Amino acid sequence: MLGIYLHIPFCIKKCNYCDFVSMEREEPMDAYFHALGTEIKMTGRMYERKVDSVFFGGGTPSFPPAQYITGAMDALRRAFDVQEDAEITLEANPCSLDAQKLREYRAAGINRLSIGLQAAQDRLLAMLGRQHTRGQFERAYGLAREAGFSNINIDVIYALPGQETTEWEDTLCFATEKEPEHVSAYALKIEPGTPLFRAVELGEAVPADEDTDLAMYHMAQDVLEGKDFTNYEVSNFAKEGFECRHNLKYWNVRDYLGLGAAAHSCMDHMRFSNTEDVEEYISNMKAGKLRYASSELVSEKDRKLEYIMLKLRLKNGFSFFDYKSRFNEIFPEAFSREMGRVVSLGLAETDGRGLYPTKRGFDLQNQLVSLLIQNL
Known part of the structure; x- marks a missing residue:
């Protein structure tokens, strides 16, 4: 069984810690999704494999109008043998979700949401450059449940500059009170080239030390395991039967196909990736050519x-x-x-x-x- 990842590079605003390939411009959206449809069609002819997981990542896949995502799902089903019980995940930011979008996602077969909370304190969300508040997260989460989503992951981040241990505990308690099926808890990585990295260089932000990082990780384990989540992967916790099937493909070293700008694939011991340049990706697809930026046979x-x-x-x-x-x-x-x-x-x-x-x-x-x- 094959897992397919689709990269959606559009955001309202890039977060201060993000080094993923994303853009705040909306102009190329039509052209990008047309190009993505072309790649889906071309690769569908190449890989006649059953698909049991699909993952829309980004960027912010919930930012574009829902028609783009539902259109991509339609194209996937035409090109690939997507199984009826496939896990289909969409990453979402609270400020770009509404009731209508959520209903359209469900109608298109998307059955798992991964919603970025990151922190339950508005001051920390502002420091991270997030475009939502705690209250907006609560509203979005409630709308997702009302729309029928019964498999929701909440993303949270610890070891933030200036984050108190009590604030991290509050974030964990806030998240678990929502009774999600899955929680991803990651330590912040301050990546070169990001606004947060520059803030650290200028002394405007102080990274958490290793002891604090480890103490917060242990707190996540204690709190989440106390609520019947299993720490099935270093940074991931799930209720029984709700482990992320798509990400397990990576950790279990199974084949996966990445579509869209900057997407990476590994098929039959061959690794390859698309260009990170969105305009170049669109141009390649217009020409009807899969021009991979890199490829190698894995020894x-x-x-x-x-x-x-x-x-x-x-x-x-x-x-x-x-x-x-x-x-x-x-x-x-x-x-x-x-x-x-x-x-x-x-x-x-x-x-x-x-x-x-x-x-x-x-x-x-x-x-x-x-x-x-x-x-x-």
């Missing part, structure tokens, strides 16, 4: 590295049987010394059938992976 060594790195982000780790079926190698024999080391350090555990990260392994992901691959 077996890199495949092993990626497998170990991604699989150990999951609470369930990986089975030795699965590893052998992919690489024709017995993991406990090939990595005997390294595996013994991470187990002795309490970073992972084994039952003889597989390797699984511990909570300490979640805390020290880089160390866990580095120790395992040091001789790869």
Whole structure:
């Protein structure tokens, strides 16, 4: 089964911490979605695979008029064998959702929303450059439930400059009170080239230190697990049966196809990506040519590295049987010394059938992976 990601690069305003490919101009919207439709049609001829997950990311996919998204869904169904029970996710910002849009999304088969809350305090939302308030989030979330969405993720961010521990706890409590099916809790990364990065350079914002970062992560685990969420991936928590099926494709190292500007794909051990330049992407599609900005055949060594790195982000780790079926190698024999080391350090555990990260392994992901691959 194939997962398809569609990149929608339009935003009301780019957030202060965002380094994703996005734009605040609306002029190329018609041309962009026409180009996306062209790419959908072209790739549908190339990959005759059943599709069980679709993910609209961005940018802000909920920003364009709903007709663009529903049109893309129609095009996908014409070009690909999208399964009736496919998980179809749309990322959304609270200020760009309304009752009519939500009804149209549901009618188009979109059955999962990922709504960006990020923080429950308006002062922190303003610092992040978010275009919504706590109150707007509450309204949007309520409208989503009224529209019939029964699978909603709430995105929150911790380790923000100036964020108090009590504010993070309030954000977690506010989010869980809404009774979502899924919560994604990410530590803020201050990326070069963003307004927030420049603010840090100028001394106008002070990043959280490592101890605060870790304490807030542990608070998220305690609060969310106390509300019956499972920490199934380092930064992701779900009620039983509501793990994000699309993102699990990445972590389980399955094939996925990325469509739209800046979208990345990995199909049959081949990685390739579209240009990040929206105008160039539109031009390529007008010419009817898939001109990838980069492509490479993934070596077996890199495949092993990626497998170990991604699989150990999951609470369930990986089975030795699965590893052998992919690489024709017995993991406990090939990595005997390294595996013994991470187990002795309490970073992972084994039952003889597989390797699984511990909570300490979640805390020290880089160390866990580095120790395992040091001789790869």
